[in-house]
Amino acid sequence: MEPNRINHEALLLAGLSFYGDPFTNSDPWSQENQIGRLWARLMQFIKDHEGDFARDPHGLPYFEVHLFGPETETHGLFEVFVGLEITNIERLPLGLVAKRLPACEYAIFTLEGQAILGDWEREILNWLEENRLQEADPYNFQYYDERFKGLDPVDGSVIDVYVPIKEKR
Numbered sequence: 001m002e003p004n005r006i007n008h009e010a011l012l013l014a015g016l017s018f019y020g021d022p023f024t025n026s027d028p029w030s031q032e033n034q035i036g037r038l039w040a041r042l043m044q045f046i047k048d049h050e051g052d053f054a055r056d057p058h059g060l061p062y063f064e065v066h067l068f069g070p071e072t073e074t075h076g077l078f079e080v081f082v083g084l085e086i087t088n089i090e091r092l093p094l095g096l097v098a099k100r101l102p103a104c105e106y107a108i109f110t111l112e113g114q115a116i117l118g119d120w121e122r123e124i125l126n127w128l129e130e131n132r133l134q135e136a137d138p139y140n141f142q143y144y145d146e147r148f149k150g151l152d153p154v155d156g157s158v159i160d161v162y163v164p165i166k167e168k169r
Contacts, residue, residue: 001123003107005165011101013063014092015083016042021076031151035064035080042082045095052093061085061145065099068138104136106162108143113155124163136164 022034031040064082071077081099089098107127111120128134140163147158 001109001120001127003109003127003163005105005107007105008103008162010103011063012086012088013065013081013083013099013101014086014089014096015063015081015099016045017079017081017097019077019079022080023076035082038080038082039064045093049093049095052091059084061143064142064144065101066140072138101139101141102137102164104164105166107133107165109161109163110158111161112158116151116154116157116159120161124161128163128165128168132168133165134168136166139164 016038018034018038020034022038025033031037062082062084064080067079067081069078081097083096083099086092086098092098107124109120109124109127111118124140140161143160143162149156151157
């Protein structure tokens with residue numbers, strides 16, 4: 001698993017959030033867990049508010065951001081934000097929240113097919129360690145564009161995982 005490395009400008013996103021353990025009710029990559037339900041809420045919100053966006057809200061890409069904090073390691077709690085890129089918050093529809101991800105260097109891991117369902121988090125941590133790097137900030141995001149065909153079946157799908165990186169101290 002060898003990533004591309006890029007410097008990326010700040011991203012401004014609009015979407016919905018969940019905080020907690022998203023897997024208490026269902027397995028990872030299930031549409032029944034809190035992440036799957038969050039995506040369903042976002043898609044319904046977009047359908048109900050099509051004219052409220054400065055851009056076509058049905059256009060790709062979409063983002064799934066995982067933000068980690070002190071309760072992540074001890075209790076498995078973290079924030080999941082799903083949304084789309086926007087240019088400003090002036091026309092942000094009521095009910096959505098905005099997230100600004102900082103400009104930074106990212107390692108981009110491309111996952112294909114069954115690798116999407118695998119233990120890629122561990123592989124990423126191993127790659128960081130082997131390359132004397134660490135996460136620059138406690139988050140990462142999954143980037144969904146036209147290459148993502150869904151989970152059923154996942155074999156034809158591709159996603160990118162962006163991890164903010166910096167040299168290890």
